[in-house]
Amino acid sequence: MICVPIIxxxxxxxxxxxxxxxxxxxxxxxxxxxxxxxxxGKILGAKNKPVIVTVTPKKENGNFTGTEPERTALxxxxxxxxxxxxxxxxxxxxxxTLIEYCRDxxxxxxxxxxxxxxxxxxxxxxxLESTGADIIKIATFANKLSDCLKIFDLIRxxxxxxxxxxxxxxxxxxxxxxxxxxxxxxxxxxETGLESAPGQIPAQVLKDIYRVDxxxxxxxxxxxxxxxSKSRGYILFNSLFRQYGLNSLYLxxxxxxxxxxxxxxxxxxxxxxxxxxLKQDLMYILNDIAPEAEKIGAINTIVKDKGxxxxxxxDINGVIDPLLERTPxxxxxxxxxxAGGAARAAAVGILRKGGRLTILNRxxxxxxxxxxxxxxxxxPLSDFETLKTDILINMTAVGMFPNVDxxxxxxxxxxxxxxxxxxxxxxxxxxxxxxxxNGCVIIPGINMFIHQAAEQFRLWTGIEPDTDQMxxxxxxxxAKKTHEQNPDSENWG
Ligand code: NAP
Numbered sequence: 001m002i003c004v005p006i007i008x009x010x011x012x013x014x015x016x017x018x019x020x021x022x023x024x025x026x027x028x029x030x031x032x033x034x035x036x037x038x039x040x041g042k043i044l045g046a047k048n049k050p051v052i053v054t055v056t057p058k059k060e061n062g063n064f065t066g067t068e069p070e071r072t073a074l075x076x077x078x079x080x081x082x083x084x085x086x087x088x089x090x091x092x093x094x095x096x097t098l099i100e101y102c103r104d105x106x107x108x109x110x111x112x113x114x115x116x117x118x119x120x121x122x123x124x125x126x127x128l129e130s131t132g133a134d135i136i137k138i139a140t141f142a143n144k145l146s147d148c149l150k151i152f153d154l155i156r157x158x159x160x161x162x163x164x165x166x167x168x169x170x171x172x173x174x175x176x177x178x179x180x181x182x183x184x185x186x187x188x189x190x191e192t193g194l195e196s197a198p199g200q201i202p203a204q205v206l207k208d209i210y211r212v213d214x215x216x217x218x219x220x221x222x223x224x225x226x227x228x229s230k231s232r233g234y235i236l237f238n239s240l241f242r243q244y245g246l247n248s249l250y251l252x253x254x255x256x257x258x259x260x261x262x263x264x265x266x267x268x269x270x271x272x273x274x275x276x277x278l279k280q281d282l283m284y285i286l287n288d289i290a291p292e293a294e295k296i297g298a299i300n301t302i303v304k305d306k307g308x309x310x311x312x313x314x315d316i317n318g319v320i321d322p323l324l325e326r327t328p329x330x331x332x333x334x335x336x337x338x339a340g341g342a343a344r345a346a347a348v349g350i351l352r353k354g355g356r357l358t359i360l361n362r363x364x365x366x367x368x369x370x371x372x373x374x375x376x377x378x379x380p381l382s383d384f385e386t387l388k389t390d391i392l393i394n395m396t397a398v399g400m401f402p403n404v405d406x407x408x409x410x411x412x413x414x415x416x417x418x419x420x421x422x423x424x425x426x427x428x429x430x431x432x433x434x435x436x437x438n439g440c441v442i443i444p445g446i447n448m449f450i451h452q453a454a455e456q457f458r459l460w461t462g463i464e465p466d467t468d469q470m471x472x473x474x475x476x477x478x479a480k481k482t483h484e485q486n487p488d489s490e491n492w493g
Contacts, residue, residue, distance in 0.1 A: 001026035001185040002212065003052065004203045005196035011039040015046055021190050022049050024204055029054055029087075029187070031196060032074055033064035040074070044081040052085040052108065053078035060089055061114055068093055079105045087137065090128060099133050108163070109133035113140040114198075117147035117166060125154050125162075135184055137163040139197065142171035145253060146264045155182050168199045169229060169254050175201055176251060179212045186212055204480075209238045210249065219248040220268055221460060224261060225275030228252040232474060233273055236453050239473045240465055248461075258282075271460045272302050273453075279341065286311045295348050298341060300452070303459045312459060315345035318452030319420070320353060321467075322443050323391065327418045330354035333388055337381060337408045338395035339366040342422050346395050347374055355391070360384060360409075362396070384409040392435075393420045399429040407431045415439040422448055446471065 004021035006028060008014035014035055018028050029052040032038045044051060055071045056062020064071055072094040075086050079101055087108040088098050099107045109131045111124050117140035118124070128136045136158055142148055147166050151174045154164045161184045166174040179186045188203030189195045206212045223233045229252065237250035248270070255261045258281060266285065274282060279298040283289070286299070288310040293299045299311035323329060334350050336343055339361035347370060350357050357376040361367035364380050371378035384392075398408040400423045412434045413419045419435040424445035432442045450470045457465050 001179070002188045002203050002206050003027040003029050003185045004190050005029040005031055005187055005200075006190070007031050007034045007194060007196050009034060009036060011035055011037075011042055014038070014043055017190055017194075018043065018046065021203070022047075024207055025049060025188075027052060027084075027185060029196075030083075031056065031063070032078070033057070033062040038074070040077055040081050040083075044078070044083055050084035052087055053083040054087040056089070060091065060112060072098060076101055079103065085135070088133070090124075090131070095131060099131060102134075106134040108135040108137050110137035110139070114167065116141055116143055117150050121150055121154065122157070125158060129159055133160075135161045135163065139163075139165050139167055140171075141198075142166035142168045142174070144257060144260050145170050145173070145255070146260050147171065148174040148177070149264055151178065152181050166199070167197050171199045172201065173251050173253070175199065176206065176210045176212055176249070180214060180216055209235060210251075211238070211242065214247060214249070217247070219246075219270040220251070221248060221271050221273075222251045222253050222269055223273045223275060224253045224255045225278050226254055226256050228254050228275065231275065232449070232477075233453065235477045236450075236470055236473055237457065239477075240457055240470070243469070244461070244463055244465075246461065269302075269304070271304055271456075273456055274300050274302065283311065285309055292316050292348060292352070296345050298344075301456045301459060312455075313345060314452040314455035314459070315342060315448075316349040316352075317455035318448035318450075319346040319393065319422075320349040321451040321454070322447035323393075323418065323420060324353075326441050326443060327391060329391070331356065332390040334358070334391045334393065335360060335384060335387055335389040336393045336395060337361070337384070337398075338422075339363070339370045340395065343393075343395035344370060346393050346422075347376070350393075351376065358383070358387060360387075381409055385411045389413075389417055391418045391420070393422070394429075394431055395422045397423070399423055399431055401425045405430060407434070412438055413440050417441075418443065420448075421445050424449055446474070450474070 004025040006014050006017045008017050021028055027050045032055045055064050055074045057064045078086050083105050085106045085108050087110050088095050090111045109128050151164045151166050163184045165178050175186050188206040189200045223231050234250055241248040287308045290312045293311050293313035296313045299313055301312040301314050303310045332355050334355040334357045336359050359367045359371045359378045360381045360383050367378040392413050394408050396408045398406050404426050407430050415438055418441045420443040421429045421432050422445045423429050427444050436442045450467050454465050454467050
């Protein structure tokens with residue numbers, strides 16, 4: 001079940017938010033500590049879905065500034081008015097009498113820890129079980145991804161119904177997998193910006209993208225890197241899994257401790273994407289590597305097949321596939337701006353397809369080194385002015401948000417040139433806008449993201465996804481800003 005917490009400041013706003021939440025929530029949590037002079041009669045009188053009433057004091061990271069007797073009185077009032085559940089903190093001095101008072105209302109006894117997931121958390125579970133409350137709630141903070149595993153153990157071992165989760169970005173997977181493993185509910189925000197705890201995911205994302213009501217027994221995929229919160233892979237892959245009728249799930253894993261990941265999670269995954277800064281760090285787990293990935297010296301995709309782990313680099317597909325949709329590459333004069341990681345993938349791809357490549361870079365020595373290794377020409381960015389170019393590829397960061405007024409070269413591309421920009425924020429860079437004005441064929445960076453993801457999907461599932469459909473998935477999701485998990489996206493990789 002998905003429970004949407006309401007953190008409105010007035011009764012009127014709470015009523016409005018509750019009505020909105022009821023459209024997709026299974027339960028509503030009224031955070032009475034946020035509401036000034038809450039009118040619980042009005043709120044509970046208007047409910048169409050089961051309601052939990054919570055009054056969390058300031059000292060426990062809530063908003064209630066009244067006395068303990070006032071808090072207890074509010075919770076008793078909630079019971080009298082027909083709340084379906086009340087949540088009572090383990091620290092509440094009146095815990096025992098409130099549990100007894102509950103009658104038809106179910107009692108939830110809760111433990112929150114905003115700093116860590118302590119090693120002795122199983123003892124806390126026993127303590128909560130012994131209170132006689134109907135339901136246990138344990139919310140801790142994840143400092144490591146593996147803290148989520150402690151939470152899954154609690155769910156498995158609890159003798160009562162239990163709500164268990166880890167807060168914080170590394171706890172995100174507990175909010176998604178918790179209900180699948182048997183947590184009584186998971187909390188999801190009404191919309192982005194209305195989270196009642198760190199790491200909370202919008203309820204509609206939990207429902208429509210992660211499908212937390214799924215049955216166990218699915219294949220798990222994910223993105224590992226740091227940061228990962230800006231990635232849009234979770235939208236794309238989970239929507240594709242749904243579209244192709246696959247009960248698979250794609251999650252973000254914020255990995256700053258590679259040993260924690262490889263020890264506890266690598267084995268759970270059927271495959272995964274790798275983003276910065278880990279693209280070169282996981283070579284040691286591979287049984288095999290695709291030749292292109294070996295040439296690039298970096299992997300962005302792991303495929304597991306019958307126990308064998310193979311590394312791929314689909315950034316090549318990200319550059320080559322959208323280009324081939326618009327132009328042949330063989331024997332074309334290709335000017336590549338940049339000599340970093342993305343440029344390296346583009347260069348390997350262009351040379352494989354028989355393009356005549358010149359690499360231009362701000363730091364010429366880097367262009368020289370890459371060109372020397374791969375066997376092509378090089379020069380400074382200013383060489384673009386005199387170079388004859390059929391295909392221009394920008395793989396520098398110039399023109400990316402917030403520097404949207406910049407272009408990597410001063411000369412504007414001319415008619416008949418195909419201009420590809422790796423940057424996807426903004427969707428159309430100044431370089432592309434000017435090129436389009438001059439009659440060039442332009443290819444925005446979102447195509448790179450989509451095509452590298454399409455190849456990942458193909459490697460994992462054997463299904464060739466429709467890239468137009470993938471673009472539509474991203475466009476549709478962007479249109480629903482209020483449901484977006486990470487609205488200020490700069491790195492979708
Ligand atoms: P990187 O390894 O850090 O390389 C950055 C490149 O940009 C270098 O060639 C660097 O030149 C150049 N550069 C940076 N600032 C510059 C400036 N002010 N003037 C001139 N050149 C400058 O980064 P990367 O991973 O290759 O990424 C490069 C670009 O590709 C980014 O814009 C990224 O968004 C894009 N990308 C897109 C996708 C996608 O899916 N669409 C995927 C990956 C990357 P120096 O060597 O002189 O520093």
